[in-house]
Amino acid sequence: MSNINGKVYAMNAITPMRPWKTWILRAIFFILGNVKPLQSDLINLSFIQFARWVIIPRNSFPFVGAPQQRELLEYDYLLFFSNFNGTWNQYIDAFSAVLSKGLDLVWKWSEKFPGSTPVTIFKEYITRVQFDTDYYYTAYPHATANDVKNAHIVQQTFDALNRNAATMSPDQFREAYLQFVLSVQTHLGATGEAPIVF
Amino acid sequence: MSKLNATDIQGFVLRGYNMPFARFCFLHFEDAESARKLVGALLSSITTGQLWDQGKPQSTLNIAFTFKGLVKLDLPLATLISFPVEFQEGMKSRSGILGDSGVNAPEHWDAVWRDETGASEVHAWLAVHALSAEALDARATDLFTLVEKIGGVRVLDTQDAASIVLDGNVTTKEHFGYTDGFGNPDYLGIVRKSQPGQGKLMPDGTWVPLATGELLLGYADEAGELPIAPMPHLLGANGTFMVYRKLHQNVGTFRRFLDEWSARYGAGDAAAKEKLASKFIGRWRDGTPIEISPNTPDSAITQDPNRSTNFTYGSDTGGARCPVGAHIRRVHPRDAFGFQGRLINRRRITRRGLPYGPYAASDDNSPDMDSVERGVVFMALNASISRQFEFVQQQWINYGNDAHVGNEKDPLIGNHMPGERFVIQGDTNPSNPPFVCAHLPNFVELRGGDYFFLPSMTALGMIAMNLVDPR
Incomplete structure (x- = not known):
C-alpha cells in the first residue's frame, strides 16, 4: 500500500x-x-x-x-x-x-x-x-525514466561499436572509441537509492 | 512594484555587506524575560536595509532565532505551530532529507550544534560584520558587555570569518582558490545594481528580477502566492529564513586530487590543472564562466557585470563547454532544464558567506592540510527553506535526475560515498577530452549549523515587548 x-x-x-x-x-x-x-x-x-x-x-x-x-x-x-x-x-x-x-x-x-x-x-x-495506490510494481526501483532511457542509449551505442570493432585497425578503433564516448557522455549517470521524500 | 520598506528589513537580507570581517555569535537563552530584554536592548543598533548615505559604517549587527529560541522566548503556541515544519524541526532533524550522512552526519558536527540535553542549545545568531579587525573586536566587546549586564543569556560559541587576503588584496576567493559570490538573484523592489543573469530568464532571453516573495515573507512569490509564514502577519512580513552551514574544506585532499587527476586528464601541468578545476565549478578560478570562455580565463568578462553571469546553457546541451554536472550548472541551471527556466524560478536562494581559517599558500605542503580549521560559513536566505534550500541541496547537489545524471552528485560539495564519479563531457578537440573523475573524495564536510528566522524590525519589537498575538 x-x-x-x-x-x-x-x-x-x-x-x-x-x-x-x-x-x-x-x-x-x-x-x-x-x-x-x-x-x-x-x-x-x-x-x-x-x-x-x-x-x-x-x-x-x-x-x-x-x-x-x-x-x-x-x-x-x-x-x-x-x-x-x-x-x-x-x-x-x-x-x-x-x-x-x-x-x-x-x-x-x-x-x-x-x-x-x-x-x-x-x-x-x-x-x-x-x-492511493493499492499495489505498485516497478521493474527498476533504483532507476528513473531518464536512467532507463540513458541505459538504452549506452547499450545500443556500445553494441554498434562492438559489432564493428573486430575489423578495425588500432587507429580506427581509437577514433571509433572516441566517437562512442562522445555519444554516451551525457548518458552515464549512476542508478541508486532515491532521495528521502519530503 | 514600489520600493520595499528598507528600514523595516534587516540589512543582511537586502544586501551582502562586502565587509572583510565577521563574527557570528551563538546565544542560549536561560529565560524568556532576559532574552526579551536583550532583544529590546539591541533593537536600536540592528542594521537595517536603509541606504548608507554617509558611506559604510565601521560595523553592522544582525540577529536571527532558531525555532527553539522562539519557544524559549515564550511566543504563543498558536504562533509557534504556524511556522513551516522544516524550521520547527531544525537542520539536524532534516539531515536525512539533506543527505547529511557519513562524515557530514550530526555526530561529527562541532560541539555547539550537538547539544542533546537542551541545556546549551543554540537559540539565537548574532552577526557582526566589520570593515576592520579592530572594529570587529570593538563591536563584539560592546555586545558581550551588554549580554553580561543583562544576564540570563549565555554566549555558547563564536565563529570568526574573514575574506581571504592575497598579496595584500582583499579577495572574494574561497580556500580552493575559486572566486566566489557571483550570481545571487535579483528581487523585485530591492534596490541593487541589477545584472543580467541574476534574476529569472524571460522567453525573449532577457533577465528580470524574481518575485519579492522568493526572499521575503509577506509578498507574492513566483507562483503568485504568499509564502508560508507565521501568524500574525506582522511577525512574518519583511522577515526571511536563513540556513547556516559551516562547511569545512579539505584543501589538501582537493589539491592532491587535482594533481593526480590532471595528469590523466591532460599533461598534469598548470594548464591541465586549471582546466580540470574549472570543469568542477563551471567557472575558471578567477570567475570566468567556462560557458562563455571555455578555453581561457578572461578578466575582461569577470570585470564586466553585463557579462560575468550573463549566459545560458541552451547551445551546450552536451556539456562540452560546461559539464552538465558542474557545480554552477546544478545550483543555478538557468535554461538547462528547458521551459525558459520556469522549473527553477522557485528554487533560487540568496547566498551570504565568508571563508574562515587561514588560506593555505600554494607552496604549502604540510601533510595535515585537511585538518586545519578552514572552510566557508555558508548562509542562504530564502522564503521557504523546504521549497528552496532543501530542494536544491537534495535534488540538485546530492542527486542528479533533473540534470539527467542519475544519482551523481555535485563533484565539489556533494556528500560522496566510496566509488562516486564525475563525468566531464568533452569534444573531439584533444585539449577538451571527455573524462571521468572516479573515486571522488569529500572535498567539503559539514561541521554544523541550523535553520534560523530573521525577523523584521517590527517583529523584533513585538518579540522584545512580548506583544506577539497569534491573531
Whole structure:
C-alpha cells in the first residue's frame, strides 16, 4: 500500500464531470491527440514517465450481473493516471509552473476544479480527488525514466561499436572509441537509492 | 512594484555587506524575560536595509532565532505551530532529507550544534560584520558587555570569518582558490545594481528580477502566492529564513586530487590543472564562466557585470563547454532544464558567506592540510527553506535526475560515498577530452549549523515587548 516504489510515484486522480461537458473534453482530446506539438511540454518534462487522461462515461462502469445492482450515475468521470520520478510536491509544482494552460483545458470540465494556478489551491484539489495506490510494481526501483532511457542509449551505442570493432585497425578503433564516448557522455549517470521524500 | 520598506528589513537580507570581517555569535537563552530584554536592548543598533548615505559604517549587527529560541522566548503556541515544519524541526532533524550522512552526519558536527540535553542549545545568531579587525573586536566587546549586564543569556560559541587576503588584496576567493559570490538573484523592489543573469530568464532571453516573495515573507512569490509564514502577519512580513552551514574544506585532499587527476586528464601541468578545476565549478578560478570562455580565463568578462553571469546553457546541451554536472550548472541551471527556466524560478536562494581559517599558500605542503580549521560559513536566505534550500541541496547537489545524471552528485560539495564519479563531457578537440573523475573524495564536510528566522524590525519589537498575538 504505497504510491511510491523506489524512485517512482504512481498517482491516480478521479474527477466527476457533467455529461454535457464530456463532449467538449472529447473534442479537446481529439485535437491534443492528433496535433503532436501540443503534447511537447508534457513530454519534455523528463521526470514524468507517462501521464494519461481517460474518460469513463457514466454508463460504462462494469456491471457483472446480479446481485450487483445497476447504478444510475449522474456524472461521467475523468481518470488521470501518471507515473513520475521525484516527489508529489515537485510534480505538482512543475505541472502548475509549466503546463497550467494545458491542464486547465483538460480539467476545467471537472466539477469544482479551481484551476492549476495558484498552486496551493490546485494541490488541495488533487489531494481531495487522489486515490492511493493499492499495489505498485516497478521493474527498476533504483532507476528513473531518464536512467532507463540513458541505459538504452549506452547499450545500443556500445553494441554498434562492438559489432564493428573486430575489423578495425588500432587507429580506427581509437577514433571509433572516441566517437562512442562522445555519444554516451551525457548518458552515464549512476542508478541508486532515491532521495528521502519530503 | 514600489520600493520595499528598507528600514523595516534587516540589512543582511537586502544586501551582502562586502565587509572583510565577521563574527557570528551563538546565544542560549536561560529565560524568556532576559532574552526579551536583550532583544529590546539591541533593537536600536540592528542594521537595517536603509541606504548608507554617509558611506559604510565601521560595523553592522544582525540577529536571527532558531525555532527553539522562539519557544524559549515564550511566543504563543498558536504562533509557534504556524511556522513551516522544516524550521520547527531544525537542520539536524532534516539531515536525512539533506543527505547529511557519513562524515557530514550530526555526530561529527562541532560541539555547539550537538547539544542533546537542551541545556546549551543554540537559540539565537548574532552577526557582526566589520570593515576592520579592530572594529570587529570593538563591536563584539560592546555586545558581550551588554549580554553580561543583562544576564540570563549565555554566549555558547563564536565563529570568526574573514575574506581571504592575497598579496595584500582583499579577495572574494574561497580556500580552493575559486572566486566566489557571483550570481545571487535579483528581487523585485530591492534596490541593487541589477545584472543580467541574476534574476529569472524571460522567453525573449532577457533577465528580470524574481518575485519579492522568493526572499521575503509577506509578498507574492513566483507562483503568485504568499509564502508560508507565521501568524500574525506582522511577525512574518519583511522577515526571511536563513540556513547556516559551516562547511569545512579539505584543501589538501582537493589539491592532491587535482594533481593526480590532471595528469590523466591532460599533461598534469598548470594548464591541465586549471582546466580540470574549472570543469568542477563551471567557472575558471578567477570567475570566468567556462560557458562563455571555455578555453581561457578572461578578466575582461569577470570585470564586466553585463557579462560575468550573463549566459545560458541552451547551445551546450552536451556539456562540452560546461559539464552538465558542474557545480554552477546544478545550483543555478538557468535554461538547462528547458521551459525558459520556469522549473527553477522557485528554487533560487540568496547566498551570504565568508571563508574562515587561514588560506593555505600554494607552496604549502604540510601533510595535515585537511585538518586545519578552514572552510566557508555558508548562509542562504530564502522564503521557504523546504521549497528552496532543501530542494536544491537534495535534488540538485546530492542527486542528479533533473540534470539527467542519475544519482551523481555535485563533484565539489556533494556528500560522496566510496566509488562516486564525475563525468566531464568533452569534444573531439584533444585539449577538451571527455573524462571521468572516479573515486571522488569529500572535498567539503559539514561541521554544523541550523535553520534560523530573521525577523523584521517590527517583529523584533513585538518579540522584545512580548506583544506577539497569534491573531
